Amino acid sequence: MGGKWWTYQRERFPVVGHGVLIGAFSFSAVAFSGMLRGEHGMPAWPAIVVAFVSCFLFFLQLRIADEFKDFEEDARYRPYRPVPRGLVSLRELGVVFVMAGVVQLALAWWLDARLIVLLGVTWVYLALMSKEFFVRRWLNGRPVVYLLSHMAIMPLIDLYATSTDWLIEVGRPPSGLVWFLLASFFNGIVIEIGRKIRSPSDEEEGVKTYSVVWGPRAAVTAWGAAIVCTWGCAVVAAWHIGFVWPTVAVFGVTGGVAVVLVSGFLRAQAQGMGKRVEHLSGVWTLALYLVLGVAPLVTRGFGNG
Numbered sequence: 001m002g003g004k005w006w007t008y009q010r011e012r013f014p015v016v017g018h019g020v021l022i023g024a025f026s027f028s029a030v031a032f033s034g035m036l037r038g039e040h041g042m043p044a045w046p047a048i049v050v051a052f053v054s055c056f057l058f059f060l061q062l063r064i065a066d067e068f069k070d071f072e073e074d075a076r077y078r079p080y081r082p083v084p085r086g087l088v089s090l091r092e093l094g095v096v097f098v099m100a101g102v103v104q105l106a107l108a109w110w111l112d113a114r115l116i117v118l119l120g121v122t123w124v125y126l127a128l129m130s131k132e133f134f135v136r137r138w139l140n141g142r143p144v145v146y147l148l149s150h151m152a153i154m155p156l157i158d159l160y161a162t163s164t165d166w167l168i169e170v171g172r173p174p175s176g177l178v179w180f181l182l183a184s185f186f187n188g189i190v191i192e193i194g195r196k197i198r199s200p201s202d203e204e205e206g207v208k209t210y211s212v213v214w215g216p217r218a219a220v221t222a223w224g225a226a227i228v229c230t231w232g233c234a235v236v237a238a239w240h241i242g243f244v245w246p247t248v249a250v251f252g253v254t255g256g257v258a259v260v261l262v263s264g265f266l267r268a269q270a271q272g273m274g275k276r277v278e279h280l281s282g283v284w285t286l287a288l289y290l291v292l293g294v295a296p297l298v299t300r301g302f303g304n305g
Contacts, residue, residue, distance in 0.1 A: 008082045013063045017282075022059060024286055026051040028293025029161035029180070035241040036174035037166065040300045047164040050107045050115075054164075057100040058122065058157045064097045065130040077206030112168050115160070122156045129153060143213050147192060154188035155181035176240030180292065183233035187288055189226040194281030197223060197265075198274035211274065220262045223277065227258055227284065234288055243296045250291045254284055 009015050030043040030051050067074075067083050068090055075084040082088050101123070108115035129150055132139050139146045158181050159173075166173055196209040197219050203212055210219040231251045238247035261280055 004087050008088050011082055012067075013060060018059060019056065021282065021285055021289075022056050023052055024289040024294070025158070025184075026055040026161045028289035029055075029158050030165045031293040031297055032180050032237070032241065033162040033165035033174060033177065034169075035296060036176050037170060040297065042297065043165060044168075046111055047168065050111045051161040051164045054104050054107055054119075055157055055161050057104050058126075058160075061097055061100055061126060062129075062153070064093045065126060067093055069130055069132070073206060077204065111164060114167055115163060118160045118163050118167075122153070122160055125153055125156055143208075143210070147189065151185055151188040151192060155185045158184040176237065179233050179237035179240065183230050183237055183288065183292070186226050186230040186233060187285055190223065190230055190284055191281050193219065193223040193226060195278045197277045199265075202274055209274075217266060220265055220277070223281075224258065224262055227255060230284070230288065231255060234292060237292060241292075241296055243291070246295060246299075247291050250287055250295075254280075254287050258284070 027043075027048060030047050034040075034043050071083060071090060074081050079085060083090060083093070104119060105116065108119050128134075133149065139149065159177075162173070162177060162180070166177070193210050197211045197216070198209050199211075200216075203209060210222065213219075214222065234251065235244060235247055238244045258280060261276055265274070265277065
């Protein structure tokens with residue numbers, strides 16, 4: 001029993017890799033909310049725990065929802081995946097999904113029952129996503145609308161994570177939070193496009209990557225545009241906590257690497273190049289949340305010490 005779930009997480013939801021990114025994501029959300037309120041010490045540990053566990057389970061639920069949504073397509077084109085090949089069943093994944101929701105609900109109740117409202121809003125949006133908003137055929141013919149509608153879940157998850165701080169402390173979102181949420185939205189686009197850009201030799205039949213739907217040049221251009229938008233929102237967010245120049249510097253370096261990578265991809269499109277874009281998307285994500293959450297606390301802590 002344990003072996004099959006270990007295999008499933010390795011193939012579809014690597015706990016360690018996802019845990020690091022989600023940890024940075026959730027901690028940054030709580031810390032940034034606190035800094036907007038004028039707090040510069042470590043966030044309260046209950047808020048950190050609830051934000052991390054809840055966010056981790058949100059992303060697990062998103063993965064499980066995709067398993068249900070894409071089952072027929074996976075069975076036809078990707079029979080090697082865990083569900084089509086019979087490693088785990090949709091019924092088992094459904095049980096995991098519900099158990100995750102129970103844990104999220106219990107944590108919300110434990111920290112502050114008012115969190116249940118925002119938790120419910122996020123669940124409703126996730127449910128609508130899993131049903132493709134009941135217009136699947138229409139959405140599938142409009143990849144940009146599909147992308148934007150599905151990435152709206154990111155700021156909702158981030159809003160919930162930040163609420164473990166501001167809802168408990170002041171009862172309302174602090175001024176400037178919207179820029180953090182927008183950065184999260186565009187960063188979600190960076191990740192989504194980045195993981196679906198492939199070299200021609202790496203494309204699979206029936207897999208609608210952006211490099212197939214839009215073409216390689218348009219796909220990496222859209223990915224780069226999402227990086228620029230994320231960078232812009234992150235700088236404004238950093239301005240609200242007095243951390244602009246370190247943010248500009250970090251993203252300047254990371255953005256430079258992205259430009260070099262995109263140029264190389266467009267020139268060569270060699271096998272495996274798409275994977276580098278996906279990996280850089282992960283590095284960009286980690287940099288975003290470290291520079292908006294961890295770095296300001298560390299530098300100010302050293303400065304006060």
